[in-house]
Amino acid sequence: DVAAAAAAAAAASAAVASPAPAEVSASEAAALTEAAEAAAADALAELQKKDEELQELQSRLAASEQSRQSAEAEIASSAAVAAAATTALHKAEEQLRVAESEASKAQEELSTTKAELSTAKVELGTSRKA
DSSP states (O other), X not given: OHHHHHHHHHHHHHHHHSOOOTTOOHHHHHHHHHHHHHHHHHXXXXXXXXXHHHHHHHHHHHHHHHHHHHHHHHXXXXXXXXXXXXHHHHHHHHHHHHHHHHHHHHHHHXXXXXXXXXXXXXXXXXXXXX
16 A cells, blocks of 8 residues: 555656656646645555554563563562472471471380389389288
């Protein structure tokens, strides 16, 4: 559309600018000039429309780029949070192993204490009978 309008405007402009043959009347020259001006106006309007479309596309591209950068930042942040959570989980697992080990030792000590208490009761009963 733009190329055709530009070609028509150039042809009309060339026709008006070239020396007119004797048989071209002033009204014909005016009509050619008017047609050239109309074609140029149409081409300019189309060019402005295309420029607006280009600006809109550039704006959308910039917004998309900003969204992409935001998403990358979110991913990086999420990865950092995941790494911190994994580290905390490993620490908690280690603390649980230590607590289980201590509980096991305490259970052994309790069993030993119960056995000693039972033995002491038996010895006390034996000494009372004697």
